């Protein structure tokens with residue numbers, strides 16, 4: 001099973017909540033900014049979160 005490194009660029013994030021809506025297991029919002037609560041994950045929805053982000057703040061790289 002692939003594993004992913006997940007990063008959220010806090011400078012870009014506008015706190016819209018799209019990533020948490022599609023992948024609440026990996027993303028969480030704290031103080032109006034999202035962060036990866038699972039920065040290393042095997043959850044495929046991390047990529048959906050990245051796709052859903054309107055400002056391309058999320059990077060998901062396969063390890």
Ligand code: SF4
Pocket residue numbers: 008012013014015016017018019020029033034049052053054055056057058
């Ligand atoms: S989808 Fe993008 S802009 Fe919206 S909360 Fe998540 S990281 Fe931030």
